[in-house]
Amino acid sequence: MDFYQSLGYLIFGSRLRRLSEYYIGELNKVYQTLDIPFDTSWFPFFYIFSTTKEVSLVDLSNRLQISHSSVSQMINNLKQKKLVKTIKAKDDARKQLVKLTPEGIFLLERIQPVWLAIGESLSIIEQENPTVEPLLNTLSTLEVELKKQPLSTLILELLAKSDVQFN
CATH class of the missing domain: 1.10.10.10 (Winged helix-like DNA-binding domain superfamily/Winged helix DNA-binding domain)
Structure with a gap:
């Protein structure tokens, strides 16, 4: 179990932010790749x-x-x-x-x-x-x-x- 998973709801907002940043970064990468x-x-x-x-x-x-x-x-x-x-x-x-x-x-x-x-x-x-x-x-x-x-x-x-x- 990693750090984020071990803290459960205590770190819920941080996990959502991390997931959001990953998701947005991946989408921006697609847009950049396609110019x-x-x-x-x-x-x-x-x-x-x-x-x-x-x-x-x-x-x-x-x-x-x-x-x-x-x-x-x-x-x-x-x-x-x-x-x-x-x-x-x-x-x-x-x-x-x-x-x-x-x-x-x-x-x-x-x-x-x-x-x-x-x-x-x-x-x-x-x-x-x-x-x-x-x-x-x-x-x-x-x-x-x-x-x-x-x-x-x-x-x-x-x-x-x-x-x-x-x-």
């Missing part, structure tokens, strides 16, 4: 653009469950790279809509086959090791449970019931 100028952090945005031509900043924030500020920063980054542009909504000039530029559309067309290969690759891993299959469902369940009761609240409640003094 596709795509950063994995753009994926959620490009996926939404693959299903919707124009989307508001508020809608992006809501769908991705991240702050409006984070969405604005990413959109500004993508605008600098000339992959998206913003336009005013026809029904409300205060509302900004984001859409892919021709360069963004071209990039989307190049990355969609990679997305299919990513999905197929993970399906192969899942088929070869059936214990991997419930992972996504388990993560979804954990996310729901942590929304119901934040982990910090649970930890602090348990500590309050203990005899340990922190001050």
Whole structure:
């Protein structure tokens, strides 16, 4: 049993981060090998653009469950790279809509086959090791449970019931 496995839930976040960094690194390696100028952090945005031509900043924030500020920063980054542009909504000039530029559309067309290969690759891993299959469902369940009761609240409640003094 390695260090990470031996610590169980105590190191859960670190294991997720390590797995995430590995996964993102491998995907970035694929994009680099194929000479596709795509950063994995753009994926959620490009996926939404693959299903919707124009989307508001508020809608992006809501769908991705991240702050409006984070969405604005990413959109500004993508605008600098000339992959998206913003336009005013026809029904409300205060509302900004984001859409892919021709360069963004071209990039989307190049990355969609990679997305299919990513999905197929993970399906192969899942088929070869059936214990991997419930992972996504388990993560979804954990996310729901942590929304119901934040982990910090649970930890602090348990500590309050203990005899340990922190001050």
